[in-house]
Amino acid sequence: MKPLICIFFFFLFFTSAFAQEDLMDMINDRTDEEINYTSATFKSTRIMNGHSVEKMPPGQLDFRISHRFGTLNSGLYEFFGLDQSSIHFGLEYGILKWLMAGVGRGTYEKTFDGFCKFTILRQSTGSRVIPVSVSMLSSVAVTSVKWASPERTNYFSSRLSYVHQLLIARKLNQAFSVQIAPTFVHRNLVATEFDHNDLYSIGAGGRVKLSNRISFNAEYYYTVNQGSYGSQALYNPLSVGFDIETGGHVFQLIFTNSLAMIEKDFIGETTGKWINGDIHFGFNISRVFTIKK
Amino acid sequence: MKRLSIILLLISLFLVAEAQKYMTKNGYIGFFSGTPIEDIKADNNQVASVIDISTGEIVFQVLIKSFKFEKALMEEHFNENYLESDKFPRSTFRGKITNLSTVDFTRPGLYDVKVEGELNMHDVTNKISVNGTIEVTSGGINANSKFNIAPEDYKIKIPSVVRNNIAKIIEITVTIKYSPVENK
Numbered sequence: 001m002k003p004l005i006c007i008f009f010f011f012l013f014f015t016s017a018f019a020q021e022d023l024m025d026m027i028n029d030r031t032d033e034e035i036n037y038t039s040a041t042f043k044s045t046r047i048m049n050g051h052s053v054e055k056m057p058p059g060q061l062d063f064r065i066s067h068r069f070g071t072l073n074s075g076l077y078e079f080f081g082l083d084q085s086s087i088h089f090g091l092e093y094g095i096l097k098w099l100m101a102g103v104g105r106g107t108y109e110k111t112f113d114g115f116c117k118f119t120i121l122r123q124s125t126g127s128r129v130i131p132v133s134v135s136m137l138s139s140v141a142v143t144s145v146k147w148a149s150p151e152r153t154n155y156f157s158s159r160l161s162y163v164h165q166l167l168i169a170r171k172l173n174q175a176f177s178v179q180i181a182p183t184f185v186h187r188n189l190v191a192t193e194f195d196h197n198d199l200y201s202i203g204a205g206g207r208v209k210l211s212n213r214i215s216f217n218a219e220y221y222y223t224v225n226q227g228s229y230g231s232q233a234l235y236n237p238l239s240v241g242f243d244i245e246t247g248g249h250v251f252q253l254i255f256t257n258s259l260a261m262i263e264k265d266f267i268g269e270t271t272g273k274w275i276n277g278d279i280h281f282g283f284n285i286s287r288v289f290t291i292k293k
Numbered sequence: 294m295k296r297l298s299i300i301l302l303l304i305s306l307f308l309v310a311e312a313q314k315y316m317t318k319n320g321y322i323g324f325f326s327g328t329p330i331e332d333i334k335a336d337n338n339q340v341a342s343v344i345d346i347s348t349g350e351i352v353f354q355v356l357i358k359s360f361k362f363e364k365a366l367m368e369e370h371f372n373e374n375y376l377e378s379d380k381f382p383r384s385t386f387r388g389k390i391t392n393l394s395t396v397d398f399t400r401p402g403l404y405d406v407k408v409e410g411e412l413n414m415h416d417v418t419n420k421i422s423v424n425g426t427i428e429v430t431s432g433g434i435n436a437n438s439k440f441n442i443a444p445e446d447y448k449i450k451i452p453s454v455v456r457n458n459i460a461k462i463i464e465i466t467v468t469i470k471y472s473p474v475e476n477k
Contacts, residue, residue: 023314023343023345023350023351023352023387024343024352024354024385024387026314026316026343026474027316027318027341027342027343027352027354028354030316030318030341031318031341031354034356036358036382039369039372039373040369040372040373057365057366058365059365060364060365060366094365174377174379174380212373212374212377212450213374213452245370245374246452246454246455247370247454247455247458248366288366290363290364290365290366293363293364
């Protein structure tokens, strides 16, 4: 009979031990796997000059001030470009989870601009796996500089240009994110017959996080049919810099061969060349306010 | 001898039948950080927890990403910079009610309890001891607790620029409504 009792004790021990073990497993067994959306592919809605796949969340207002100084090769007299400054202001707002809109005004050609950015796909893991995030950007810009030839008939439509851009990004891991951006630019009026009204360009950018709050970013746009800008040669814009995030602010320090800060200008009108030292130092400051909770 | 084994069998059956577990998948855990500069508050209504009233064992599992903040940017920073939820997606607690004998689960009422156990968060496990209440109702069990933890104890680094915006001690509120788990 003794072995039987031993067996009972053994079972008793076994069942209670088993019961103790499974409380956390019980949770795992009975909880469904959720969709885990990737967040913060980039720290800001811009990689450098160009847009990133990120949007302002609903109810958040992003006030952006961006500066580009003169070129580093302008010498000590111009204090390596710091004596000159070109500025762009922007007010950008998250309307819905999948939609943001913004307006801006820049020194360069006294341009007003507006854009909408839509979410198409969100990178996710878990119960639904999507490898990339995709956003679409559509923007319009209106220049307001005085007409170059006031004597001829000038139309308002000549001041307009449009940009459509698909932003496809993947956060490869915590530190590293990449993006490609097929871009279409249409200018209603161009300077000469050697310039193209339609530009096809592809942007590539990425970031590497150096710490939780600092990342190194780089961005390049390759334009397939560059043309010229009046008599000046055009180059593809290359920008490198750092994101520094401090609570509600993101500072972006940037070195770029482009003076202008909106798509139609940095894609279509970049006349600086890195190798010649036509490098503009600049920064973007993003300050986010919560408007609606 | 035979009688003894029958008694043992009965005891073991009795124990198994009495081993009552209660569970929830949508419990609440919130935290509050109050400083003169700003108050930060977040709520999580997807807390999973199981309590075994026969042993007093209690476990919690929290998805860090399920904490909702008033400001979206705070939520992003919470996940990206502080809790690093991609690396450490969950926080868990395994503990035991140390004064289980004072709780009568057969009689509705409010009982003060003390729970001791291990809280794992941000890949750091610390022993904690908290006070709370167990309320026995006709339909189930409610558990409530309020306690404090320090981010520093969980290797959550707060940079000097925002040091004054985030409290050194964070108040945690736990509100759980359990319902009985049917044995499978």
